[in-house]
Amino acid sequence: MKKELVGLSLDELKKELESIGQKAFRAKQLWQWIYNKGETDFDKMSSLSKDFRSELKEKYTVTHPEIILEQISTDGTRKWLMRFKDGAEIESVFIPEEDCGAVCVSTQVGCAQGCKFCNTGTQKLMRNLTAAEIVGQVMAARDALHEWPTKTDENRLLSNVVFMGMGEPLYNFDNVKTAIGILNDGDGMAISKRKITVSTAGRADKIPELADLGVKLAISLHAPNNELRNKLMPINRKFSLEELMAACKEYQKRCERRHFITMAYVLLKDVNDSLECAKELTELVKGLEVKFNLIPFHPWEGCPFEPSSNNQIHRFAKFLEDKWFAAPIRRTRGEDIMAACGQLKTEHNKKC
Numbered sequence: 001m002k003k004e005l006v007g008l009s010l011d012e013l014k015k016e017l018e019s020i021g022q023k024a025f026r027a028k029q030l031w032q033w034i035y036n037k038g039e040t041d042f043d044k045m046s047s048l049s050k051d052f053r054s055e056l057k058e059k060y061t062v063t064h065p066e067i068i069l070e071q072i073s074t075d076g077t078r079k080w081l082m083r084f085k086d087g088a089e090i091e092s093v094f095i096p097e098e099d100c101g102a103v104c105v106s107t108q109v110g111c112a113q114g115c116k117f118c119n120t121g122t123q124k125l126m127r128n129l130t131a132a133e134i135v136g137q138v139m140a141a142r143d144a145l146h147e148w149p150t151k152t153d154e155n156r157l158l159s160n161v162v163f164m165g166m167g168e169p170l171y172n173f174d175n176v177k178t179a180i181g182i183l184n185d186g187d188g189m190a191i192s193k194r195k196i197t198v199s200t201a202g203r204a205d206k207i208p209e210l211a212d213l214g215v216k217l218a219i220s221l222h223a224p225n226n227e228l229r230n231k232l233m234p235i236n237r238k239f240s241l242e243e244l245m246a247a248c249k250e251y252q253k254r255c256e257r258r259h260f261i262t263m264a265y266v267l268l269k270d271v272n273d274s275l276e277c278a279k280e281l282t283e284l285v286k287g288l289e290v291k292f293n294l295i296p297f298h299p300w301e302g303c304p305f306e307p308s309s310n311n312q313i314h315r316f317a318k319f320l321e322d323k324w325f326a327a328p329i330r331r332t333r334g335e336d337i338m339a340a341c342g343q344l345k346t347e348h349n350k351k352c
């Protein structure tokens with residue numbers, strides 16, 4: 001079977017080429033074809049010698065995941081169901097802003113965390129994604145947006161990458177780390193670390209390491225105390241809020257640059273949307289530099305929650321803002337295409 005080259009770090013690529021008797025410097029040329037130009041066909045890698053190209057063709061592949069379903073919202077949000085070589089399927093979403101945009105990538109097929117408000121939590125964990133499959137989602141997004149070769153930071157649509165799709169990234173940490181290294185390389189996809197965010201449901205023991213990688217941190221918080229969080233997010237029974245906040249402090253201490261932590265908070269009617277909860281939140285995050293991201297809940301079939309009213313969401317936001325926290329209410333995006341994590345895959349599975 002041919003070996004996949006996407007997902008190898010530059011050092012690994014050099015070693016791979018050396019193992020077939022090629023000079024290490026060729027790795028850089030090949031790297032640029034793969035990650036700067038987005039080329040998957042060795043025959044088109046015109047700056048490589050013919051013999052080298054033939055050898056590559058014989059032994060390797062360069063594959064982007066197959067987009068098997070694409071939905072484009074009226075607001076420009078694009079949602080893709082992608083399929084990998086073994087048939088596993090995951091979702092990625094592109095959310096455009098005025099002159100930039102973020103692709104939200106998955107890190108696992110399904111998820112073991114079982115957060116009660118999350119559609120993906122109903123799909124059992126099948127496996128971790130490889131670094132190739134994680135990077136491949138960004139490559140496939142660039143294919144769809146016609147953003148090859150790598151554009152300059154100022155004029156690209158796909159400017160940010162958020163590890164916030166299906167799965168818990170910190171339970172697939174090694175592959176996430178390798179993927180970040182590849183995405184960030186200046187000769188390839190050149191996505192600055194400041195534009196990469198890793199979101200976790202709360203694997204506290206790994207959080208400080210994100211500071212060493214230089215990427216931004218987002219926490220799926222969703223509850224202000226352990227009692228409620230234990231009910232909504234089973235991971236809290238393993239890593240309590242005290243451990244989580246201590247890990248966040250350690251992250252900020254280790255960060256070279258000043259990074260505000262985003263605290264994502266989905267508002268569930270009569271569950272976590274009271275002003276008492278908002279007050280508890282402000283106390284919980286004392287000593288940290290955070291901004292809140294308030295998310296209106298989108299019900300899915302079979303979910304046990306209802307969305308908070310607009311009035312209550314605004315009251316909640318105002319309470320936080322009055323205490324000097326940034327607390328924007330996330331604009332609803334891609335509502336017409338089921339853009340909440342996991343919904344497209346669930347719907348697709350139902351039809352198949």
Ligand code: SF4
Binds near residue numbers: 115165166167201220
């Ligand atoms: S919110 Fe994240 S960690 Fe929780 S079930 Fe959904 S995908 Fe998994």
